[in-house]
Amino acid sequence: MKNTEQTSTTHQFSTHEVNNQPTALANYNAWETDDALKEAVIREGASWASDHLSEFGARTGGDMVDKGFAANENPPKFCPFDRYGHRIDDVEFHPAYHELMTAGVYYGMSNFAWRNESRQSAHVARAAIMYLGSQAEAGFGCPMSMTYAAIPALRHNTRLAEKWIPKLLSTEYDPRSLPMEQKSGCTIGMGMTEKQGGSDLRRNSTKAVKQSDASYQIIGHKWFYSAPMSDAHLVLAQSENGLSCFLVPRFRPDGTLNAVRIQRLKDKLGDWSNASSEVEFAGAFGELVGVEGRGVATIIEMVALTRLDCMIGSAAQMRQAVVQAIHHTSGREAFGDLLINQPLMRNVLADLVLESDAALALTMRVARAISLLETDSHEAALARIATAIGKYWICKRTPVLVNEAQECLGGIGYVEENIMPRLYRQAPLNSIWEGSGNIQCLDVLRALNKEPATREALFTELQSAAGKDSYFDKELGQLASYFEEVETLEFRSRYVIERLALMLQACILLNTENKDIAAAFCRSRLGGAHGLAFGTLSPDAPIDQLIERAAGATKSMA
Known part of the structure; x- marks a missing residue:
């Protein structure tokens, strides 16, 4: 009788069996899976x-x-x-x-x-x-x-x-x-x-x-x-x-x-x-x-590189957040199926991947321009203006993306044992460090006004993707008009710089082999086929392709 009571008590207070919880993402090669x-x-x-x-x-x-x-x-x-x-x-x-x-x-x-x-x-x-x-x-x-x-x-x-x-x-x-x-x-x-x-x-x-x-x-x-x-x-x-x-x-x-x-x-x-x-x-x-x-002129060379690193750091935080979201939803079931298989979640995940990929593409293009500063006048002028544009937009988008990825994990994404709270706390920093968003916008306007070569380099770069997408071409035709009303340009500059950033991202993607992804970016970011939140892609977006290209870390653990 005594043994029976002990067994009953043990069962009553034993830890419940854990199921339907993903394993932590660990021991994957962040290069090979990206x-x-x-x-x-x-x-x-x-x-x-x-x-x-x-x-x-x-x-x-x-x-x-x-x-x-x-x-x-x-x-x-x-x-x-x-x-x-x-x-x-x-x-x-x-x-x-x-x-x-x-x-x-x-x-x-x-x-x-x-x-x-x-x-x-x-x-x-x-x-x-x-x-x-x-x-x-x-x-x-x-x-x-x-x-x-x-x-x-x-x-x-x-x-x-x-x-x-x-x-x-x-x-x-x-x-x-x-x-x-x-x-x-x-x-x-x-x-x-x-x-x-x-x-x-x-x-x-x-x-x-x-x-x-x-x-x-x-x-x-x-x-x-x-x-x-x-x-x-x-x-x-x-x-x-x-x-x-x-x-x-x-x-x-x-x-x-x-x-x-x-x-x-x-x-x-x-x-x-x-x-x-x-x-x-x-x-x-x-x-x-x-x-x-000439202290500012001397140290500005340093600031140009640290601003690139703000882009890199923010793009990296985006990537880590996306990887965590895909990994979690690949191992968590709800309402009879894995989260990653459910249509609305797939829209969210694909949209996050699209944003992350575009951020990385612009960052690495700026890095190439910086590599050619001393030998190529076009690249030098492009680096001058694209660094400020990219720093503004990528750093501005990171907190929003990290929060959406955090939501994919549910409550565990808000718990400190997970990496997501740390990413969320970190996400706003790069938009402040090395000049806030307003400083970046004013820097772009200053460059366009005082360094005509930057405007020429920017539009020459954008022209390289002309004719490859109707939404891109339409926006390209309107860009010059954004600068015509000089009296209100500073007041409107956040909108203008945002459009320039989206166009640079679209341009780079259109010049890759990933035509479906580039088209989805142009439709959603330039053509208006997108809401104000992530997860609002149109049904014709390449959802499977986007999720598949970002799921390597999870697959490597299988």
Whole structure:
């Protein structure tokens, strides 16, 4: 009798059997399972990097995902003093963050393009690396991006370039807080924004006072000082001749800690694994980069590349969200069938894939233009304007897409054990970082007004797809009229830039072999056969083809 009672109690309180729950997406190759990425890399001229991308793709769809979770669950800590009271202004990271940084530096998120500068479309290959890495975790992309983008600015000072660039191109990540001469590899951060100015850099009040040895003493503050653990930062400050760019290292030439005082780390909505800070310069040592008084012009080369990385990071978040949605719906049944087989869900999923593919296509096209900046005037002009257009639109679309993908998972998509909440918190950041949406729109208008070559390059590019789709041709015929009413152009600029972005995306897709997908994009995004929400494609859209091309990660686990 006693044994019977124990058995009954055990059954009463035992955990119920779990069924109809998908397994977690894990251990897939993020390169090999991504047809859109492979096609884009080939199309834009970087197929030579395929083996390298495959090797990294195995990591970004494998162990790096777990490290991303750990790095977010254990955010960085500010350590202003050591145990003896010495000011150290250090930031302590979880080991998982350092492992992500190690992989990012080794595979080239920060350096691949510059180490392969002589090869075709090196920035396309590096963009693909960044795209893969950002799917596992976005937080370590900040120091990767700024280190990558700092190279052109540093080249304005030959002495600094010879000293610093070899350390920035190293494939070894060295997290130690030491003078750069003692390190095997270095990273670079950036400090532009101040409390009173934000994007209006001309209002910066930080001073740079020239010293007898030609160095500068930096006095002031930065409201956002990204990745304060970096070995140096490019900083804007007001010198005698105006706003100038300076390299401010973590350590002075004599080996002592530079007078850059971290005030606090930002408590952010997302991007938890990365450190963002406020700092004060208490007479910090700095060295001029570029021409004094031309700081914005010097650092704008860096900003052009970090804006590309905003596009890459947002497109990567789109891709990860889509992959998660397809994987979940492939393993979850409701109302008698798998979710992925149900017509309305298929409309949503296909629409998400279409948006993701278009974002990637524009991103990789811009990366090719950047690869050709120095040798092709058309590509240089196109890069100038398409970067701002793409940064505006892709970053603006990411939060909406991630939320829709999150809904495909239902309640579990809102639970922190899943990657979706992290993607949702991260999604708005790139639309703010490196200039908000309004700044991008104004930048496009400025380029069109002051640099006529950009308008010519834009319309020449669009003409390459003329005659391939009636909706595209109709919009192409109307584009010029958008710019005629100059008095209201700034007021209307968001609408205008949105149409330009959609046309660039359509143009790229129309010039691929995926004719049905291109036609569906033009019908839905240009022709009005689409609502304001995802999942509103018309019945003639290539639903099966779209879902099939994005389902590789799930199939690889079968």
